Amino acid sequence: MKAFARVLSAVVVSMLLGAGASLADPGNIPVDPALAINHPDEFNWRLFADVNKDAHLASRPGVAIWETWADDPGTFPAPASLPAGSAPMWPDPEKACARLRSNVQLNALRSRAFKPFVVPFPDNNPHQQETRRNKATFDFIVGQNLWSRAGLADRFKSGQPIIAPSESIEVKADWLTASADDSKRYHVSVDCNGKSWKLVGLHIISKALPNWSWATFEHVDNAGRCDFIGCHDSYGATVSSTSPLQSAEGEPVVGGTYPADATCKKTEPLTGIFTAAGLDQAVWGNYCLKGSQVDFTTLAGEPTRLGNSVTEKGFVRTSSCMSCHSRASTDAGGLSVLFPGFVKLVGEAAQENSEGPIGSPDPFWFKATDLQVLSSRQTSSGLSGSPDKWLRQPDRRGRGAGAGLPHRDFIYRGE
Numbered sequence: 206m207k208a209f210a211r212v213l214s215a216v217v218v219s220m221l222l223g224a225g226a227s228l229a230d231p232g233n234i235p236v237d238p239a240l241a242i243n244h245p246d247e248f249n250w251r252l253f254a255d256v257n258k259d260a261h262l263a264s265r266p267g268v269a270i271w272e273t274w275a276d277d278p279g280t281f282p283a284p285a286s287l288p289a290g291s292a293p294m295w296p297d298p299e300k301a302c303a304r305l306r307s308n309v310q311l312n313a314l315r316s317r318a319f320k321p322f323v324v325p326f327p328d329n330n331p332h333q334q335e336t337r338r339n340k341a342t343f344d345f346i347v348g349q350n351l352w353s354r355a356g357l358a359d360r361f362k363s364g365q366p367i368i369a370p371s372e373s374i375e376v377k378a379d380w381l382t383a384s385a386d387d388s389k390r391y392h393v394s395v396d397c398n399g400k401s402w403k404l405v406g407l408h409i410i411s412k413a414l415p416n417w418s419w420a421t422f423e424h425v426d427n428a429g430r431c432d433f434i435g436c437h438d439s440y441g442a443t444v445s446s447t448s449p450l451q452s453a454e455g456e457p458v459v460g461g462t463y464p465a466d467a468t469c470k471k472t473e474p475l476t477g478i479f480t481a482a483g484l485d486q487a488v489w490g491n492y493c494l495k496g497s498q499v500d501f502t503t504l505a506g507e508p509t510r511l512g513n514s515v516t517e518k519g520f521v522r523t524s525s526c527m528s529c530h531s532r533a534s535t536d537a538g539g540l541s542v543l544f545p546g547f548v549k550l551v552g553e554a555a556q557e558n559s560e561g562p563i564g565s566p567d568p569f570w571f572k573a574t575d576l577q578v579l580s581s582r583q584t585s586s587g588l589s590g591s592p593d594k595w596l597r598q599p600d601r602r603g604r605g606a607g608a609g610l611p612h613r614d615f616i617y618r619g620e
């Protein structure tokens with residue numbers, strides 16, 4: 206009866222939102238735009254609880270709902286790998302497994318000899334990542350034929366903006382090798398090779414808001430968890446704000462320990478949400494909301510920043526989810542127009558450290574090219590100012606600096 210009520214409410218909500226969500230995906234989670242804009246931290250904790258519910262799979266016990274969603278290789282396969290004329294299929298969760306990969310951003314930075322800010326890169330990638338999207342997002346990408354470079358090129362020609370439906374949710378997860386004891390304190394999963402991994406970082410984004418709602422979560426034990434930008438959670442943490450560690454002289458202290466009580470001890474309302482979602486507090490209670498982002502700037506025009514100490518390692522100081530993702534775009538060939546990240550390059554910017562874009566998007570990013578740019582910044586009314594998500598072009602090939610801006614084949618292309 207309860208399950209039926211849940212399904213019914215999902216249907217009602219999806220009808221109210223004006224789209225036909227499929228019931229086959231328990232992850233088509235109803236989202237509340239008013240909560241997302243007015244109380245982002247509460248919104249993101251509720252989303253966290255919803256996406257991390259046990260998916261109750263027979264073949265993969267203990268996996269969270271988001272781990273059953275479509276991953277990158279499944280959403281953006283090389284067209285040649287599919288039978289002619291066919292499109293990617295929504296995965297059967299009982300048959301799928303986790304296909305992890307190394308950090309795309311770190312690899313790209315290294316390949317361009319970017320210098321990280323303060324935190325040294327490890328010699329090799331110690332952690333693995335995966336990206337997944339719920340069925341609303343998958344259906345949009347596949348239904349609108351945006352999963353291949355050819356499809357994006359067609360879209361560019363049609364001039365229609367790319368605007369994902371409001372039920373869209375995407376996650377990017379960071380995993381570290383798990384040891385036997387880790388399942389007591391971490392969410393642990395097994396990949397396609399049978400290897401165990403522990404979850405250390407989780408990005409969750411939702412199209413509840415026109416420019417998406419952005420959040421990142423960290424495991425309480427992550428070294429340097431609140432470095433550079435602090436930790437901010439006005440809903441789920443008893444201490445709502447933690448400053449980055451500093452020396453007596455005011456210099457940043459990097460990679461230190463932030464005790465659990467600082468920003469990660471849960472409030473009663475959040476504990477209630479965990480209980481209602483059936484989340485084991487001993488495990489999930491160790492994850493902390495580092496922060497939420499709903500706008501490029503504060504009301505005073507100061508750039509807002511948000512980055513995860515693992516996922517954005519090396520550039521947390523100048524990490525703004527929204528600003529970096531606003532650079533997503535496609536050109537007539539279905540290629541990204543901009544280098545999808547850093548605006549200052551070592552060697553090209555007087556030895557300065559690389560920096561991510563922060564604050565409002567720069568219109569010149571999209572105009573410094575003779576190619577017309579169909580960026581997801583266009584809204585349905587044709588006005589700019591509504592950057593949509595990072596849209597991937599899995600089978601594209603690298604090209605030169607065609608837009609007069611640094612460019613590299615940055616996007617993960619599947620196997």
Ligand code: HEC
Pocket residue numbers: 308309310336337375376377408409410419420421511512513517523524525526527529530545546547561562594595596597615616617
């Ligand atoms: C400097 C640029 C940059 C910043 C800052 C950044 N991202 Fe991303 N993000 C990327 C790129 C490039 C990809 C695609 C490659 C990949 O999956 O790693 C991506 C992928 C993702 C994905 C997977 C879905 C997709 O759109 O491809 C999510 C979810 C995501 N980022 C969320 C976030 C959140 C949340 C933040 C802030 C806490 C953030 N990102 C900060 C560049 C950035």
